[in-house]
Amino acid sequence: MWDSWKTTKVLLILILVLSLVTLRGQLPLQVDEPSNVVIDENVISLQSLTLKQKIAQMILVYGKDSNAELYQKMLIGGVYLGAKRQEADFNDAVSSFQEKATIPLLVAVDLEGCLNPFENFAQFPSLAEINTSDEAYAVGKREGELLSSLRINVNLAPVLDLKDDILHCRSFSGSTEEVSEKGARYLAGLQEQEVLAVGKHYPGKTLSVDDSHKTIVSATIGEDDLVPFKEAMTNDVSGIMVSHVISSGAVDSEGRPSGVSPAVVSSLRQQFSGLIFSDEVGMLxxxxxxxxxxxxxxxxxxxxxGHDLILNFDRDPKNIYRMIRAVEKAVENGEISEERIDSSVRRILTAKGMTVVE
Amino acid sequence: MKPVFVVNIALLLVATVLLMVNVSPAFTGGSITSLENSDATCAYSEDGVLATLPKEQCCYEAVKQYACEKDDGGYRCYASPESSRFLVLDQDMMTLCQKRGYDVG
Structure with missing residues (x-):
């Protein structure tokens, strides 16, 4: 017969189990040193990386200094830096991530010509203020010089949307042809300073919002929207970032945000051999x-x-690790092929200036 | 009331709290959804002129900034304290960004 004491025992066992589960979740993340990685004078053996490490190479995280050591051990592919007070702060942040890194990280910023992360010590015109393609080249070159001096090797720019109806400063002004030409010249100036340019936000119309309260955004893409991206690809842009817009028209995401639409990303892959970036995954x-x-x-x-690099700015490394585990499980159960991972990691490591051998 | 009954009630409460902590993604998911559907607001200010910034993009723009300071019931997020360009988030928007995992506020 069930009595109160039995209930007490059951509850105590339940509390013990739940306490252990809770404590396990609070333990700091433990990651081994990546001593397995074989690198010799910038030649890296792809297969010396574990699957988790290869997946980690595909992630670009928010660069909080306190996470540097953990992300180095995980072999995270890149970090994003927000605004800082002075140049020395950027230098310190880059050093904290790069100095002991087994594989160099991509270090990215958004110097996209509106809200400026270097505003405390360097000013640049917004893209909307750039009048000619020569000026676009000069601005790209000047920005590239600053980024290069700070050892920042990726600029998530230029914005290639035809219009910025929100902030009115992130897009180049002018006709489709003028926007395309300015975009191409800007990225040329930037990339000559050995900074990777990332054209965004494919397939366009990300900055034209009819209802600011909506979190899921839809847009009809016209052929004109794609022209600046095609021009950028013709001019050897290093990367293209895909937006979360649910698109129809010239690019049809089949009812899904473009970033998780195989139709959109695979179609882009057929036209473009560089790095395909997702937009940040926490965006609504x-x-x-x-x-x-x-x-x-x-x-x-x-x-x-089909992305090569995925931006995930979650501040908790445990959530980044969960992402890696989720993708690892998908590879282990055959949902994703390991060759799919390898093809992205080869592109990433090559972009980092490494020679990849199997 | 028998003491063992009181003890069991207390243990049940402890177990319930531990259970809720562990299923928190599902538990807080509802609260995140309600914030996403709320009138949480975000704006971009340039030279004193405010433009609404869509919720969809707000947290990403906020995390790029140098700092977010409390200001008049909400938050002012900026790359430079002297800048004429900054973001204005209300409390709901800031809470949403933090629950979404962004390093802001």
Whole structure:
């Protein structure tokens, strides 16, 4: 016969189990040193990386200094730096991530010509203020010189949307042809300073919002919207970032945010051999498309869509590690092929100036 | 009331709290969804002129900034304190960004 003491025992066992589970979740993340990686004079053996390490190379995280050591051990592919007070702060941040890194990291910023992360010590015109393509080249070159001096090797710019209806400063002004030409000349100036340019936000119309309260954004893409991206690709842009817009028209994402639409990303891949970046995964246009409990599905969908680099600015390295585990499981159960991972990692390592051998 | 009954009630409460902590992604998911659907606001200010910034882009723009300071019931997020360009987030928007995992505020 059930009595109160039996209930007490059951509850105590339940509390013990739940306490252990809770404590396990609070333990700091433990990652081994990546001593398995074989690198000799900038030649890296791809297969010396574990699957987790290869997946980590595909992630660009928010660069919080306190996470530097952990991200180095995980072999995270890149970090993003926000605004800082002075040049020395950028130098310190880059050093904290690069000095003991087994594989050099991509170090990215958004110097996209509106809100300026270097505003405390360097000023640049907004893209909207650039009048000619020669000026675009000069601005790209000047920005590239600053970034290069700070050992920042990726600028998530230029914006190639035809219009910025929100801030009115992030897009080049003018006709489609003028925007395309300015974009191409800007990236030329930037990349001559050995900074990778990333044209965004493919397929366009990301900065034209009809309802600012909506979190999921849809847009009809015209052929004109694609012209600046095609011009950038013709002019050897290093990367293209795909937005979270649900697109129709000239680019059809089939009812999904473009970033998780294999139709969009694979079609881009057919035209472009450089790095394909996702836009940041916490943005509501993507995150809001999934239920909160489906976040692992979202991570797998991003990789399945075909991105090389995925921006995830979650401040908790444990959540980054969960992302890696989610994709690893998808590879282990055959949902994603390991060759799919390898092809992106080869592109990433090559972009980092390494020679990749199998 | 028998003491063992009181003890069991207390243990049940402890177990419930531990359970909720561990299923928090599902538990807070509802609160995140309600914030996403709320009137949380975000704006971009340039030279004193405010433009609404869509919720979809707000947290990403906020995390790029140098700092976010409390200001008049909300937050002012800027690359430079002297800048004429900055973001203005209300409390709901800041809470949403933090629950979404961004390093802001």
């Amino acid at each position: 246009g993507l995150a809001g498309f999934y239920k909160p409990a489906e976040v692992n599905i979202m991570y797998v969908d991003l990789v399945k869509a």
